[in-house]
Amino acid sequence: CWCLTCWILWKERNIKTFDRNGRTSVQVVDVLADEALCWFQAGFRRLAPIVLALGRSTSGALLKM
Numbered sequence: 001c002w003c004l005t006c007w008i009l010w011k012e013r014n015i016k017t018f019d020r021n022g023r024t025s026v027q028v029v030d031v032l033a034d035e036a037l038c039w040f041q042a043g044f045r046r047l048a049p050i051v052l053a054l055g056r057s058t059s060g061a062l063l064k065m
Contacts, residue, residue: 001050004039008032029054 008031016022023031033054040047 001036001047004036004047005032008035 008028012022012028012031033051033056036047036051036054037056040051
C-alpha cells in the first residue's frame with residue numbers, strides 16, 4: 001500500500017517538475033483510488049481495505065477471493 005502511494009506521489013512530482021503542471025490534492029487522491037482499484041482487480045488483494053475506504057466499488061466476488 002505504501003509502495004503504491006509513493007509511486008503516485010513520485011509521478012505527480014515529476015509532472016509538476018517537468019511539465020509545470022499538476023493536480024490538486026483531491027485529484028491526486030482520486031488517481032490513487034483508481035490505481036488501487038486497478039491493482040486490486042489485477043490480484044493484489046491486500047488493497048481491499050484501502051479500495052473500500054476510498055469509496056471505490058468492487059464486486060463481492062472479488063473481495064471473497
